[in-house]
Amino acid sequence: MMRVALLLLLALAGPAAAVQPDEILADPALEARARELSKEIRCLVCRNESIDDSNADLARDLRILVRERVAAGDSDAEVLQFLVDRYGEFVLLKPRLSAGNAVLWLAGPALFLGGGLAAVLFLRRRRRAAAPAEAPLSAEEEAALREILGEDRQG
Numbered sequence: 001m002m003r004v005a006l007l008l009l010l011a012l013a014g015p016a017a018a019v020q021p022d023e024i025l026a027d028p029a030l031e032a033r034a035r036e037l038s039k040e041i042r043c044l045v046c047r048n049e050s051i052d053d054s055n056a057d058l059a060r061d062l063r064i065l066v067r068e069r070v071a072a073g074d075s076d077a078e079v080l081q082f083l084v085d086r087y088g089e090f091v092l093l094k095p096r097l098s099a100g101n102a103v104l105w106l107a108g109p110a111l112f113l114g115g116g117l118a119a120v121l122f123l124r125r126r127r128r129a130a131a132p133a134e135a136p137l138s139a140e141e142e143a144a145l146r147e148i149l150g151e152d153r154q155g
Helices: 002-012 028-038 057-071 076-087 099-130 139-149
Strands: none
């Protein structure tokens, strides 16, 4: 009995949707479309949370706006485009692939690789500059070296 109660409690403890009863559309098909759209739209207050999951006032306003547009007969693409035109592409949880977004996504790795290459080149140049230039030995230095190595005694 306790296990059943615990399982029921855990099932009810899941994340609750923030959609309020007064926001829900009367037509179940339109409401389902609005809910799916709400899952694709970022709460501009909570950042990485959809407006469907957020309790923020702005998320509520956006949910109502989405439902108004859906009820007015806008397609899903038109609703999303309306929001992008109004708030920018940041409002989408999954931004569209565009030239501007590609630059943003590729700039980080490109800068990282460029910085690594610059560091490698810098360290190579520094190592070469730090290495002493090898000058040939003078006659006196060669004689002293032969004496140290004992070549005069053997030869």
